[in-house]
Amino acid sequence: MKLKYVPNMICIARIILVAPIVWALLEERYGLGLSLSIVAGLSDALDGYLARRFDWRTRLGGLLDPAADKLLMFASFVTMTWMGWVPVWFTAIVIGRDIVIITGTIVYHFLVEPVHGEPTRASKLNTVLQILFILLTIAHAWLGWPPMIVVEALGATILVTIAISIVQYVTTGFSRLRQAKQ
Numbered sequence: 001m002k003l004k005y006v007p008n009m010i011c012i013a014r015i016i017l018v019a020p021i022v023w024a025l026l027e028e029r030y031g032l033g034l035s036l037s038i039v040a041g042l043s044d045a046l047d048g049y050l051a052r053r054f055d056w057r058t059r060l061g062g063l064l065d066p067a068a069d070k071l072l073m074f075a076s077f078v079t080m081t082w083m084g085w086v087p088v089w090f091t092a093i094v095i096g097r098d099i100v101i102i103t104g105t106i107v108y109h110f111l112v113e114p115v116h117g118e119p120t121r122a123s124k125l126n127t128v129l130q131i132l133f134i135l136l137t138i139a140h141a142w143l144g145w146p147p148m149i150v151v152e153a154l155g156a157t158i159l160v161t162i163a164i165s166i167v168q169y170v171t172t173g174f175s176r177l178r179q180a181k182q
Helices: 005-025 030-053 059-082 089-110 122-143 148-181
Strands: none
Touching: 005 030, 005 059, 030 059, 030 122, 059 089, 059 122, 089 122, 089 148, 122 148
C-alpha cells in the first residue's frame, strides 16, 4: 500500500466507527460512545492533516472525507435526537444544510461542470463545532458535564455557522455559474 492512501484508510475507519457509536449510545454505554466519537473526531483532523501536509490527496479521498463526515454527523444527530438529547428541529437544520449543499453540488456538477470544491472556512468550522457538540452532548448525558447552557450556546453557534456556510456556498455557486455562462 502506498502511503498516499493512508488518509483514505482513516476515512474508511471513520465510516466503520459509525455503527459502533450508534450502538453504544442506544445501549446507554455512554463512555464507549464518547470514546469512539473522540476517535472519529480526531481521525477527521488526522486524515485532513496528512493529506495536506504530505500532499496525499486523491480523488477517492476527496469523496470519502466529506461522505464520512456526513455519515458520522447524520447518524450521531439522529441518534441523539432519538435519545431525547437534541430537539428534532435542530437535527433537521443540521441535516437540511447538508442536503442543500449536496443537492447544489450535484446539480452544478451535471448542469455546469465537474465540481472540485474545497469546503469554505465556515463549513470547516461548522464541522468542528458539530463534532464538539456531539462530544459535549454525550458527555453531558453521561456525566452531567458540561452544564447544559454550554451545550446550548454551542448549538446556537452551530446555527450561525450553518447560515454563513449556506450563504457562502450559494453565492459561490451562483458566481461560478455566471462565470461559466460568459
